[in-house]
Amino acid sequence: MVKVAIINIGDxxxxxxVVNTNAAEMAKMLxxxxxxxxxxxxxxxxxxxxxxxxxxxxxxxxxxxVTGGLGPTKDDIxxxxxxxxxxxxxxxxxEVREHIKKMFAQRGYAFTPTNQEQAxxxxxxxxxxxxxxxxxxxxxxxxxxxxxxxxxxxxEMRTMMKEVIRIMEDHFETEVIEHRTxxxxxxxESFLSDMLEDFEATLPAYMKLAYLPQPGMLRLRLTAKxxxxxxxxxxxxxxxxALRHLAQDYFIGYEMNSLAEAVGEKLVEVQKTMATAExxxxxxxxxxxxxxPGSSRYFKGTVVSYANEVKQQVLGVxxxxxxxxxxxxxxxxxxxxxxxxxxxxxxxxxATTGIAGPDGGTEEKPVGTVWIAFADVNGCHAEKYCYAxxxxxxxxxxxxxxxxxxxKKISAAR
Amino acid sequence: MVKVAIINIGDxxxxxxVVNTNAAEMAKMLxxxxxxxxxxxxxxxxxxxxxxxxxxxxxxxxxxxVTGGLGPTKDDIxxxxxxxxxxxxxxxxxEVREHIKKMFAQRGYAFTPTNQEQAxxxxxxxxxxxxxxxxxxxxxxxxxxxxxxxxxxxxEMRTMMKEVIRIMEDHFETEVIEHRTxxxxxxxESFLSDMLEDFEATLPAYMKLAYLPQPGMLRLRLTAKxxxxxxxxxxxxxxxxALRHLAQDYFIGYEMNSLAEAVGEKLVEVQKTMATAExxxxxxxxxxxxxxPGSSRYFKGTVVSYANEVKQQVLGVxxxxxxxxxxxxxxxxxxxxxxxxxxxxxxxxxATTGIAGPDGGTEEKPVGTVWIAFADVNGCHAEKYCYAxxxxxxxxxxxxxxxxxxxKKISAAR
Numbered sequence: 001m002v003k004v005a006i007i008n009i010g011d012x013x014x015x016x017x018v019v020n021t022n023a024a025e026m027a028k029m030l031x032x033x034x035x036x037x038x039x040x041x042x043x044x045x046x047x048x049x050x051x052x053x054x055x056x057x058x059x060x061x062x063x064x065x066v067t068g069g070l071g072p073t074k075d076d077i078x079x080x081x082x083x084x085x086x087x088x089x090x091x092x093x094x095e096v097r098e099h100i101k102k103m104f105a106q107r108g109y110a111f112t113p114t115n116q117e118q119a120x121x122x123x124x125x126x127x128x129x130x131x132x133x134x135x136x137x138x139x140x141x142x143x144x145x146x147x148x149x150x151x152x153x154x155x156e157m158r159t160m161m162k163e164v165i166r167i168m169e170d171h172f173e174t175e176v177i178e179h180r181t182x183x184x185x186x187x188x189e190s191f192l193s194d195m196l197e198d199f200e201a202t203l204p205a206y207m208k209l210a211y212l213p214q215p216g217m218l219r220l221r222l223t224a225k226x227x228x229x230x231x232x233x234x235x236x237x238x239x240x241x242a243l244r245h246l247a248q249d250y251f252i253g254y255e256m257n258s259l260a261e262a263v264g265e266k267l268v269e270v271q272k273t274m275a276t277a278e279x280x281x282x283x284x285x286x287x288x289x290x291x292x293p294g295s296s297r298y299f300k301g302t303v304v305s306y307a308n309e310v311k312q313q314v315l316g317v318x319x320x321x322x323x324x325x326x327x328x329x330x331x332x333x334x335x336x337x338x339x340x341x342x343x344x345x346x347x348x349x350x351a352t353t354g355i356a357g358p359d360g361g362t363e364e365k366p367v368g369t370v371w372i373a374f375a376d377v378n379g380c381h382a383e384k385y386c387y388a389x390x391x392x393x394x395x396x397x398x399x400x401x402x403x404x405x406x407x408k409k410i411s412a413a414r
Numbered sequence: 415m416v417k418v419a420i421i422n423i424g425d426x427x428x429x430x431x432v433v434n435t436n437a438a439e440m441a442k443m444l445x446x447x448x449x450x451x452x453x454x455x456x457x458x459x460x461x462x463x464x465x466x467x468x469x470x471x472x473x474x475x476x477x478x479x480v481t482g483g484l485g486p487t488k489d490d491i492x493x494x495x496x497x498x499x500x501x502x503x504x505x506x507x508x509e510v511r512e513h514i515k516k517m518f519a520q521r522g523y524a525f526t527p528t529n530q531e532q533a534x535x536x537x538x539x540x541x542x543x544x545x546x547x548x549x550x551x552x553x554x555x556x557x558x559x560x561x562x563x564x565x566x567x568x569x570e571m572r573t574m575m576k577e578v579i580r581i582m583e584d585h586f587e588t589e590v591i592e593h594r595t596x597x598x599x600x601x602x603e604s605f606l607s608d609m610l611e612d613f614e615a616t617l618p619a620y621m622k623l624a625y626l627p628q629p630g631m632l633r634l635r636l637t638a639k640x641x642x643x644x645x646x647x648x649x650x651x652x653x654x655x656a657l658r659h660l661a662q663d664y665f666i667g668y669e670m671n672s673l674a675e676a677v678g679e680k681l682v683e684v685q686k687t688m689a690t691a692e693x694x695x696x697x698x699x700x701x702x703x704x705x706x707p708g709s710s711r712y713f714k715g716t717v718v719s720y721a722n723e724v725k726q727q728v729l730g731v732x733x734x735x736x737x738x739x740x741x742x743x744x745x746x747x748x749x750x751x752x753x754x755x756x757x758x759x760x761x762x763x764x765a766t767t768g769i770a771g772p773d774g775g776t777e778e779k780p781v782g783t784v785w786i787a788f789a790d791v792n793g794c795h796a797e798k799y800c801y802a803x804x805x806x807x808x809x810x811x812x813x814x815x816x817x818x819x820x821x822k823k824i825s826a827a828r
Contacts, residue, residue: 115604344724
């Protein structure tokens, strides 16, 4: 087992202004290649702290991956610290300098002394080429262990990780590691856990089951590690099938990251189209659907009807119903779904109308109240939920409820 | 200075299946209260590892905050490990048990033996009440230091952090810490850095400047720490103003987290309304805008016109132009903006049409090509960009370009 530690450097991560997405993304790539990430750490832009954690992590692990602190600005100091740790002077790298110059020329920018400093690298390191940015990556080797330093900009890090993994694969012999993920929806974590008690108790020592709850859905991940690829593969496939059968009623799909992906697969399979009419979700369902590559095959569009006039004039919601029942009502939700279905000429439509908060609630309809409607050629169906939370998590959860309703209705319609 | 370390437990974080948003959110709350987060660590659901990192972090820091591993499922073991570290047996807490029972009754669920285990807590700890979930939080004290354990579910953690900070404030005397954030757009990080060289060189030792780049924009954060609140406040205000003047042309606003927030403030100020027509951004601009509380005051709605028929039939894009110039063209972008402005009867509209990829590019219009258009009562303006990236980051960046265009045009129109 090759043990990997990740160190993400940046004061902005420690005061919480920026969420650290790099750790997760790097871990995912390393894991897929059979390396074990055992620790991720976030520390500040401080020379002494960087030195302490890099040296300690190298002592306990086989590979240390550092991100951040390579930019051209004054608060970026990682490169100097690493040059000290590995006792190596900074020298200009001609290839890196020419690459930076070229990138600046393409963008029509001048090449300033601040940028010139980015072409300096420690003499002892192997340069990891940064095709999409100006800060070069670095790889150091010491007593059979590897240390990598990459920029903190996610897009640059992502591109360079491929080269990092190639170097690691050349350097180490890796164990076989397999993951299988199953998505479930419509059941709470503790209930699923009770259903799977016997299954979990009889798992062999080299397999692990993890619960990954998200708003409105839940993924289970099976992991198997070992030296025999054949055994690992056959065992994990068997257990995966067993798991599915134990909770078949709530099963959505394998290796899926979102309900939007599940909806997309189903629509491609049945060759139907869809649209959304969104009030409280404000376009987030459409956004989730269009994050999936190829969604133009089944998704035709959306009307975000935030204002009541838009509900009336574009979606054709009855003005008397709007006044009588209010915008957050079964009647309006259904008319929105039917309206967008007709307007965009699709097979299936979902609509949402609710109170995301923090203001706008009443005693009868408190913040968190939402109606979700589905329309197809056979008619219309609506459900009411109440989920008081932050604005953002309300929008996320309602979007997932709507996608789940869509998925179930499409599956039932076949 | 009270040093705080955060430990987030969860295998799902180490294999990258879930992004760790808790660390950032906790750090933000702690920072605002004057506590220094010096380290965040993510480790696996493994008893020995949890013990090692908790004990080490307690040795070097004043407070350790642990999240995760408190759920009802088999992979959650934090509570047992903490009971061992603090040499305290697990006993049933009647209040917690009754609360869990009540929560389950409200949801119409049965109270199972698995849930009953959640009512067990170490005898020596102070229970942090979890009003929105079933797993209780815990606070341990040892030699003047504090250790907190909270659930990993973001919504539950968030609610309980208020109580955690109250306990910390009672326990420690805190330093004054102030942050000011300035948002800029339309300038690259290294260019802004060059403009601010003298400013940075003359900052006093107790102040720090950090660069926080995001797709299509950049925030600068000034931090000042000290014992005199009066001095800290007056100094940080002076420097903030100086910073703004140095890069006035690119300045967007203070204490803002997104361009959508800046657009919203401006629209409230000038009392105008807006709408969007989105093809390649698929509703994400609308989603960003509606994440802001109170956006219904100025945002009327959106047409996501993913299919060409929707561009024609709903937005009134000319069918000949669609055929002649293609969907990704200046002509179509402008007609989309004008079309949605008319349809939803708003003052301002933006439209996007582009190729998000990974497929759909041609030699003439490669993946990453996008036209963004703005329309108001005086007419229409469009710009072309090319930004090849992942689908997700393309959508993010184009959304920010569109919001920046909107912001500039509204500001100029006054």
